[in-house]
Amino acid sequence: MTFDFDKHINYFLSNLRMLPSAYTETETNRMTLAFFCLAGLELLGATDKVISDQNKHDWIDWIYAQQILPTKDNENELNKTHCGFRGSSWSGRSFQPHASHCEYQPYDSAHIANTYTALMNLLILGDDLSRVNRKAVLTTIRNLQQADGSISPTDGSLERDVRFIYCASAISYMLNDWSAIDVESTIEYIKRLQSYEYAIGQSPGEESHGGSTFCGVGALTLMNHQQDGLLNKEKLIKWCVSRQSSGFEGRPNKKADTCYCFWIGATLKVIFL
Known part of the structure; x- marks a missing residue:
């Protein structure tokens, strides 16, 4: 085609x-x-x-x-x-x-x-x-x-997940000003998101997911803390590569979905920058 x-x-x-x-x-x-x-x-x-x-x-x-x-x-x-x-x-x-x-x-x-x-x-x-x-x-x-280092999307919201850490990191990067983020506590929070598979879930204790893995890796990369923020880069790479079948799946035993070609593919790209 x-x-x-x-x-x-x-x-x-x-x-x-x-x-x-x-x-x-x-x-x-x-x-x-x-x-x-x-x-x-x-x-x-x-x-x-x-x-x-x-x-x-x-x-x-x-x-x-x-x-x-x-x-x-x-x-x-x-x-x-x-x-x-x-x-x-x-x-x-x-x-x-x-x-x-x-x-x-x-x-x-x-x-x-x-x-x-x-x-x-x-x-x-x-x-x-x-x-x-x-x-x-x-x-x-x-x-x-x-x-705890997490970030809410709006005032009073009960949502606390890695998507908004990525957004805050990207905003800080574009404005070239990191004064709004407590980088150290943010890194520690992202470490807590990494599961036994060493990929990243949305919140502590949750299953690793392709989208949240990109957000966590992307945030650490923008903060220039990928090396000390990722607990086991080699196993994270293995997890990402293992998500490929006909395309990429977001989690083990799920069907491939085109959006994860971006999330997983971009994660691998960022890791090897």
């Missing part, structure tokens, strides 16, 4: 411009869906060929309009755990891509995964991140990190 570049490019473009009806229920995560499309176009070498300068300008403004900023009268308090980027304009805030502050709304919060994909989207579109309130983003991450 021949890979149809044009069909893939047109699919990504159509999803950027309007979500298909089957995806509209995920509107609150539109930022992340946009990242999948933009990253796909970038991997195909098509970004500058098929996206006009006007579209880039408009989409960059849309991304900045989703930025949750400090409040004007109490910059360091009301929004200190809410800043970053939301997934879409679902909350009904006015479109203000050049704002420097915003009003506090308790249920309108940034999400660490959408902050990660927003920064990625901006960089793919050629933005210089000059409108990102770096201090506010980093203050929020600092407040989302827990005493």
